[in-house]
Amino acid sequence: MRRYPIVTSLPPVRSPRLNRVIMTSSEVLSPPPPAAVASLAAPQLHSVDLQSLQLPLVPDVVSVETGDVSAFTRSAWRNDTGKTGTYGLPTMLDMKAEALEMVQLDNWSVQPVDRGPATAAPDPKLLRSWQYQATGKLATAQVLVDLKAEHIKSGGPMGMKQEAIKHIVKHKPDDTFYVVDLANVQRMFKAWRAAMPRVMPYYAVKCNPEPGILKLLVAMGAGFDCASKGELDMMLRMGVSPSRIIFAHPCKRASDIRYARDHGIQYTTFDTVSELYKISQMNPDFKCVLRIRADDPDARVPLGLKYGAEVSEAPVLLQTAKDLGLHVVGVSFHVGSACQNLSTFSGAIENARKVFDEAHTLGFHMELLDIGGGFTGHFDEMGNVMFGEIANTINTALAAHFPPEMGVRVIAEPGRYFAETSSTLLTPVYGQRDRVAHDGAVKKDYWLTDGLYGSFNCILYDGQSPAYKVVRSPLLPEPADIRTFTSTLWGPTCDSADCVYKDVQLPVLRNGDWLMWNNAGAYTVAGACDFNGIEFTTPGKLYVWSDSAVDVELAEENVMEA
Known part of the structure; x- marks a missing residue:
């Protein structure tokens, strides 16, 4: 095998033992973990024995039997709520592992993260904030503060629906908006x-x-x-x-x-x-x-x-x-x-x-x-x-x-x-029509505030088939008609080709009801244009930070059943 010279400007990080990591000069500029915020003195360059921290790094990433990388899984809801178990690490240990950079697995080298220039002394108020407690890094915590992100428990479909309903009740939007779970x-x-x-x-x-x-x-x-x-x-x-x-x-x-x-x-x-x-x-x-x-x-x-x-x-x-x-x-x-x-x-x-x-x-x-x-x-x-x-x-x-x-x-x-998985799209119904077929069956037409010229361009250009859930308007009474009809979902432009879905089964919807589209963050609004003068490219946004990537109650039920 041909030997290549080591690139001296970016040397591979080497660890003498799997359970030992040496902190770099850039890492000592990182803030201490939340449990250590009582002292704001800058940490000194030192070595850390990961075995003393009891980090289950090998079972999480490397097969115990073969030493090969196995299917990598890490429980988001256990990590972020601080619960320990076979699925992952508690929150503080995850932060510690990140602050120390990643461990070299077997003989693979790790590339250092460019953390940028050193910053001023950390703000004690930020160190005490939920943003820092949740992320373990001042830079990421500051991003959440700047974006006014809301701290929520569950990031699954139920959690997103709850946040959407709260937003609708408080702000009464009548146009497309996204919930972005950072x-x-x-x-x-x-x-x-x-x-x-x-x-x-x-x-x-x-x-x-x-x-x-x-x-x-x-x-x-x-x-x-x-x-x-x-x-x-x-x-x-x-x-x-x-x-x-x-x-x-x-x-x-x-x-x-x-x-x-x-x-x-x-x-x-x-x-x-x-x-x-x-x-x-x-x-x-x-x-x-x-x-x-x-x-x-x-x-x-x-x-x-x-x-x-x-x-x-x-x-x-x-x-x-x-x-x-x-x-x-x-x-x-x-x-x-x-x-x-x-x-x-x-x-x-x-x-x-x-x-x-x-x-x-x-x-x-x-x-x-x-x-x-x-x-x-x-x-x-x-x-x-x-x-x-x-x-x-x-x-x-x-x-x-x-x-x-x-x-x-x-x-x-x-x-x-x-x-x-970062983004959930909410589109309100703002128009409807009944059409009677030759056999007497009633078909429903509904108009949405977004369409193929907006976020649903992903259907044409990215081959997506986005799934939706009905969210009843919290500003309207419970619907009296619970029948299901064959329905068509139209986008808002004058183009008759602007059709999101044809002949799908939907319950009776009213103007003001919503459809929720999970996993809508990739190649959606990025490919939108403002055709017809409709502002598809600038939808409303609500930033959140969830403790769990899934609905916590459902995940806990699955654990108990297992």
């Missing part, structure tokens, strides 16, 4: 970092550039995948360092390249000779990452038809880059949005290694592997993040083809993984 974003981030410690997530901003989600990910130390100067500008204005951004668009507009050059963006992707010539003319200092094609034929949104060079094309592209004096530093791929076949990742990582070897023979210093997106993230009925199978597949492929001693930095571009 705690789910943190749960996904923690699960990712524990299950794939070598792979730093760079959130795909295109998936949902919701400011609250972005600010939380900034505070947690994520990187960002940007695809335009608009997205670059958005993240730079939030204070994100250019070193935490990859300009992951293989065919950039000239204005985008100039903006990236003028604002210090270092990394970008390419997959054609044409792009290399543009880069050589407008920003030859780019660190270029060759995107190769890696298709999952069953992905919800395949991307290989448009982007990604065939592996057989790599030698010509690399030679062209060398002739132009450009810096090729890595390889990227994207298996397609919502990947279904995990073997696609294994094959893509193997092909990426072949390109690395080819580039090395041409004298390129290869330092970066970008395994793209395609990830999904959901919770089971206990609140566990279901992520283990894909993590196991990727970790195994990385160990085989990019072992830690190569010194290669590994990143990914998850979007849907972080965003989908």
Whole structure:
């Protein structure tokens, strides 16, 4: 196997023993855990024996029998309520583990999180707040304060319905709004970092550039995948360092390249000779990452038809880059949005290694592997993040083809993984009509405040089939008619193609009743436009932070039954 020089600017973090972690200089700037807020003195550089804390790290992530990464699950409701058990860690120990960074599993190295510059002494009031008690980090706690997030118990469908009803009673909205549960974003981030410690997530901003989600990910130390100067500008204005951004668009507009050059963006992707010539003319200092094609034929949104060079094309592209004096530093791929076949990742990582070897023979210093997106993230009925199978597949492929001693930095571009479960969409009914069919049957038409030009563009462009629940208006009396009719749900524009669903079974709805759409955070409002002058792109928002990703009462019942 070819040996690559260790990248001295980003050395892999090594731990002499599995149960021992050395704090870095950036980590000692982090605040103490909530239980230690009595003393505000800055903690000193020291070592911590994790066995003394009784952290069940190995059973949670690594198979006791084989030592391999097993299906990673961590109980969100137990973590966040502080209850201990076989499903996860209590809240304080989770915070301690995060403050110490992630533990190296077996011989895999961990990438340090960029926590940004040191800040002023922590505000004692913030240290005592529920926001800090819930998150364990000052930066994330401040985000919740700034967004005026409400602290709630349950983040499942029942909990979301309760919060929506409270909001409707208090504010009497008559238009679309979202309930954004930022705690789910943190749960996904923690699960990712524990299950794939070598792979730093760079959130795909295109998936949902919701400011609250972005600010939380900034505070947690994520990187960002940007695809335009608009997205670059958005993240730079939030204070994100250019070193935490990859300009992951293989065919950039000239204005985008100039903006990236003028604002210090270092990394970008390419997959054609044409792009290399543009880069050589407008920003030859780019660190270029060759995107190769890696298709999952069953992905919800395949991307290989448009982007990604065939592996057989790599030698010509690399030679062209060398002739132009450009810096090729890595390889990227994207298996397609919502990947279904995990073997696609294994094959893509193997092909990426072949390109690395080819580039090395041409004298390129290869330092970066970008395994793209395609990830999904959901919770089971206990609140566990279901992520283990894909993590196991990727970790195994990385160990085989990019072992830690190569010194290669590994990143990914998850979007849907972080965003989908974060948001619940509420749409009121504002119009209705009865139509009598030839057989005398009555069919119902209902108009919603959102449609295919708004958040439901996901039906056309992302292949989604969003599920809904009826929420009766708390401002109206209980309905007298409980019959069910074949119904059609129309969007609000003048376009007759603006139809969300046809011929679905619904109870009688009234103007002012609502439909609730869970898991509506990915590729929904991000793809909306304001057609007909209707403000689809700026829906109302309610930020919450739940103690549980699922409805607590239901989860506790499942525990008792087990």
